[in-house]
Amino acid sequence: xxxxxxxxxxxxxxxxxxxxxxxxxxxxxxxxxxxxxxxxxxxxxxxxxxxxxxxxxxxxxxxxxxxxxxxxxxxxxxxxxxxxxxxxxxxxxxxxxxxxxxxxxxxxxxxxxxxxxxxxxxxxxxxxxxxxxxxxxxxxxxxxxxxxxxxxxxxxxxxxxxxxxxxxxxxxxxxx
Numbered sequence: 001x002x003x004x005x006x007x008x009x010x011x012x013x014x015x016x017x018x019x020x021x022x023x024x025x026x027x028x029x030x031x032x033x034x035x036x037x038x039x040x041x042x043x044x045x046x047x048x049x050x051x052x053x054x055x056x057x058x059x060x061x062x063x064x065x066x067x068x069x070x071x072x073x074x075x076x077x078x079x080x081x082x083x084x085x086x087x088x089x090x091x092x093x094x095x096x097x098x099x100x101x102x103x104x105x106x107x108x109x110x111x112x113x114x115x116x117x118x119x120x121x122x123x124x125x126x127x128x129x130x131x132x133x134x135x136x137x138x139x140x141x142x143x144x145x146x147x148x149x150x151x152x153x154x155x156x157x158x159x160x161x162x163x164x165x166x167x168x169x170x171x172x173x174x175x176x
Contacts, residue, residue, distance in 0.1 A: 005150040041072035045080035051103045059098040062091045070097050087111040
């Protein structure tokens with residue numbers, strides 16, 4: 001049975017639907033520390049006292065350094081503020097702080113492990129990811145082509161940048 005473009009599109013849509021369904025299902029799971037799924041900002045923000053004495057894992061923005069305090073977002077833009085104790089990190093205001101620790105009374109979290117991520121690291125991460133994506137796209141265009149059934153097929157001879165430039169120049173001359 002030949003693979004038509006319509007069958008491929010239906011297959012891709014089914015797989016994307018499954019991916020979306022799994023994301024929704026995973027997002028609806030309750031915390032399970034025995035499986036490594038510790039409570040986070042959502043659980044602490046909605047019912048803090050229920051988690052006192054339990055281990056949690058959350059990430060928030062440093063809003064004060066003396067004492068070390070973070071604000072973690074949950075729900076629809078709501079915030080939970082927590083004071084962090086026993087954290088051996090040099091956090092600056094505005095840094096992102098990830099903390100694994102034990103919930104204490106009075107909105108305090110006793111840190112077992114913590115690390116900071118300066119804001120500049122996010123810009124670096126996105127820039128490197130964007131450049132890597134462009135490189136992969138370039139490699140795909142260079143080594144592969146779409147055939148008449150809309151499937152990828154390897155090129156007999158990989159494209160060179162000079163070939164692409166000459167094709168573009170030829171179409172510009174043709175349009176004029």
